Amino acid sequence: MAANTVHTDDGSFFFFERKTCDLPYYRGAPDGISLTGWLIVLASVAVAFVVLMRTQLLFHNGFAGFIPPMLFVLIPLVTVAAVAGPKAPLALFRSLGLKDIGIILLFFVLNAVVTVVFGTLIVGLFHTAANPASDMVASASGIDQILSFGWSAVQLLGEEIFTILIFLGALALLTRFMSRKPALCLAALVAAIVFAMVHLPTYQWNLAQALVGLIPVRLVLLMPFIITRNIWVSTGVHVLNDWAIFGMAAYAGMNEG
Template identity: 35%
Template sequence: METSRTSSERDLPFYDGVPVDIKGTGWLLIVTSVLIAFLALILIPLRSFPYNLLPTALFVGIPLLALRVSAGQYWICLFHALNGRSLGIMLLFGLATLMGSISVGWVLQQFSEAHANPVANEIALVSTTEIGEAFFVTSVQLVGEELLGILPFLAALWLCVRHLGMSRRLGILIALIVSGLSFGAAHLPTYNWLWAQSLIGIGSARIRLGPRL
């Protein structure tokens, strides 16, 4: 069922039935698709380029397909056209997130063990061509990582607002926590199952990248 807002202010899509009302089964499909896509990314054996694009393409394509099935033509509402202002905001958020992650990482190192991302070590051992190939694959994977963060967020926000009767502000706060914890948990294998580094360090970075209250 298609609905519309009375306010012209741009808002998050889907959580309140706008621009289309996604039912509970649709959200279940979307969240399940995110899990399946993540399993495909980490379980399919990696091969040389371009065959290593397969798990990355599934990581992006499976959730988008589920969103297309659940939201119909309105799946595209998850994306907006880029302009100079949005690019500037992206740059500022990226720098703020980087500085915040460095700060959180430093604090965590004072109290617990930390583990470096293995990709950083691998880059020093490959050729320029291989770096270019890895950059392309990583660029695609970053889209999947955004879906890994935003789709569970929207599902949690929908549950809080539409079914638990919470305010939009409180729903966003809870959804940010859910999204941050799930995003951090997904990085546990990358960081040698160090829960503090993954759930607090990576999870807090996801929260900073999420929508504002």
């Protein structure tokens, strides 16, 4: 059964982690997911991403716009349930407390600072491409502009599931060869690199922009989950970040109109 297991602090935890529970899945069977199980889960993550890209071409208006991100969310979660038991996906989701809300707000501000700093660096050093999602929100009208915020929230949850499962899968592999602390750092970097690489089409295959711009941001977004073991917290930061960007784009679009 792949559930969070309580562990005492044996020095393998970072000081900022909640020590009443460990990260889920990575410790292997029977407490987590086996190596074979991880291969299946990570394959499902890749399939979910391809399905998202394909279905977005078909469903991009009205309430049908929720179909691609919902599939993006459900495919890996159903796979985790099939591999590790029906309750296994719940290990990613915990109730939100006041401290969690504070962490969301803190990392939203931190992520905004990192985005501005690295965004300024990229603009100064490289030719950059605009994120078409902002343009789509700005150009949308009526109900589609409102619904686009809902579509994005579901997709951002899917992006958190995508990234966190890659992180935990890498951690499961790396802890076979090294201690937990360096494995956790390296696994976070692996997940951030993969996250940046899958965004290459978004930025017109601008490798420098994707790597320099998104890896630091993704590491900041991953930290709330590592601290709290709660995907709602990292998703909350991600949603606030992107909604702020989309909101500014929508406001600019209204002024231009």
